[in-house]
Amino acid sequence: MPRRNGYSALQITLHWLIAVLIAAAWFTHEGMGRALEKRIETGASGIEGNTAHVWIGGAVFALILLHLIVRLIQGAPGPVPGSSPMIAAAALWGHRLLYLLMVVTPALGATAWYGGVEPAGEVHELFGFTLILVSLGHAVMALWHQNVWKDGTMTRMTKPQA
Template sequence: MSRISTMGAGREPASAVWRDTPERYGRVSRAFHWLMAALFAWQFAGALLYVGLGDTAVTRFVGGSHFTLGATLFALVLLRGAWGLANLSRRPPHRGRLGRAAVAGHAVIYALMIVVPGLALLRQYGSGKPFTPYGLPLMPGRDSKIDWLVAPGDLLHHWLAFLLLAILAGHVAMALLHRALWKDDVLARMTRG
């Protein structure tokens, strides 16, 4: 019995919808991408409001989830990275100079998505303050502070986060340029699948 007759005419196997293919990203990759885009937008909105307005009721509302959301994004980037590695040979290819630049840009984005919250978690642990996102006791409190764990986060977290924001803005701009200028709708790979 042929593959088409067992699945029905025109239907793809279920794994082909969920996993990446050379033509498009699957549902899992797209879900990770857009969920994380929305969470990063909220995270950066809170940070930008705080920089622009200072400590107000609005900034406390938007930024009040900053620690918990950062830990969530850290977990999601690790899961997304594992999923991406598992699908690496099936993903849409990046060809030519622009393709190599896209690969390099994605590598920098992934590195910053790990380093930025990693520094914040290191700083949190070094501070001695408890950390219980979603009520889960990830880091117990203690009386002493470990300065050498706090220092890298104090020095770099803020600046690397805004570098990540700038690179993400460039990522969005390049997707729009591909569509408007070069008429090769790479965005469709991550939207329609």
Template sequence: MTQSKGYSRLQIILHWVVAVLIVLQFVLHEGMAEAYDIATETGIYAFSAPVIGHIAGGAVILLLACWRLILRHDRGAPPPPEGEPEIFRKAGHLAHLTLYALLIGLPITGALAWGGRMEAAGEAHELLKNLMILLVLAHIGAVIVHQRVWKTGILKRMMRAQD
């Protein structure tokens, strides 16, 4: 993987589209969870607007996450900002790896739970969802610390392209 000066316009757009889709997944979660509970009790997997939206959103997130990984491999990512303590650099790297794993793992476990009718996958999906919530909150918290405490201006990297 190469290292770039900043993120490209496409990398930034994909980041924010995935962020919005993740929020929508949480909004649609309750309808999906209710449908899944009914399906596991009755064996009837009924499609409703929240179910279709959740499934479609997961599929799009999976595709966009793969695209993001390809772009990151081809174009690289900028180095961590100056002023970030080393322990937080390492934690940030691990958090980003975990976020990508979740962006891929959640749609797969969701598909196996719903389409494959695998209850264990549903349980894994729920566990991964909770981990995603924690990591998203940590991600937002890290941006706030970067902006307010370390004053690294990191938010600019996801707002302004370096094509």
């Protein structure tokens, strides 16, 4: 994967769009059990019974896959110059965890919703909560970098670079 100084306009757009959609998915969830029960009661198929949460989750899944492909092609910047090895490792593994949760959480939701696999729905709820917590930690660290360490980290995700 090539190294860059910052992110492209497409990468930045995908990042913020996915962030907004994850927040929207969190605020539109009803709990997988209740949503599945409603769908079964009405006799709706998986697609007919789709809720806003299901559509948003599908969009997150599609966009995160696109984001990963774009990242493989365009690359990403390395650690902020001057970062300690511990901070660089924390950033690397924090991002890996975010990507894993952003792929697995909607995949589990789809498995539960369309496949009727209730245990997948329970894990989806747990992973969704974990995704929100890790995302909040990511946001807090971005603000910390910007306002305390003043190292320009957030600028890489707000101003496109070639």
